[in-house]
Amino acid sequence: MVRLIVCSVMLLPGIALAQDIERGRQLAARWCAGCHVVDRSSREARADGVPTFPAIAGKPDSTPEHLRAAMNPIHGRMPDLSLSKRDQDDLAAYILSLR
Ligand code: HEC
Numbered sequence: 001m002v003r004l005i006v007c008s009v010m011l012l013p014g015i016a017l018a019q020d021i022e023r024g025r026q027l028a029a030r031w032c033a034g035c036h037v038v039d040r041s042s043r044e045a046r047a048d049g050v051p052t053f054p055a056i057a058g059k060p061d062s063t064p065e066h067l068r069a070a071m072n073p074i075h076g077r078m079p080d081l082s083l084s085k086r087d088q089d090d091l092a093a094y095i096l097s098l099r
Contacts, residue, residue: 017093020089020090020093020094021090021093021094021097022094023090023094024090024091024092024093024094024095024097025038025094027083027087027090027091027094028053028091028094028095031081031083032053032091035050036050036051036052036053036056037052037053037054038052038053039053039054039098040054040098042054043055043058053094053095053098054098056095057095057096057097057098057099058099062095062096064089064092064093064096067088067091067092067095067096068088068089068092071083071088071091071092
């Protein structure tokens with residue numbers, strides 16, 4: 001019984017990470033796909049210059065901190081999407097999973 005509990009606790013971080021990426025993918029499809037290419041289909045920037053998510057993921061300075069800051073509406077041309085911290089974390093995890 002004790003061993004069972006220890007095992008499931010050890011497994012949890014891996015499961016949580018997988019869920020976060022999947023949740024980030026769904027958020028991206030809903031909130032970001034209007035402007036960004038959010039799947040692996042293209043690394044090319046669109047004609048209007050909005051970077052694709054694989055292109056963002058490929059940049060060396062794309063750390064989770066940088067991505068969260070970029071989702072903050074104080075920056076650039078991004079709209080205010082009122083994302084929660086968890087949304088931002090999951091979206092950053094999804095974007096970086098495209099590396
Ligand atoms: C209304 C259009 C629009 C929507 C919707 C949008 N973005 Fe953006 N995003 C942009 C533009 C335009 C840029 C280019 C940088 C700039 O000019 O601010 C950008 C840049 C970024 C960057 C920075 C890339 C870099 O090189 O630093 C990230 C990260 C990003 N967007 C993530 C997201 C995420 C995540 C979502 C969905 C929650 C989203 N964007 C939704 C327009 C949008």
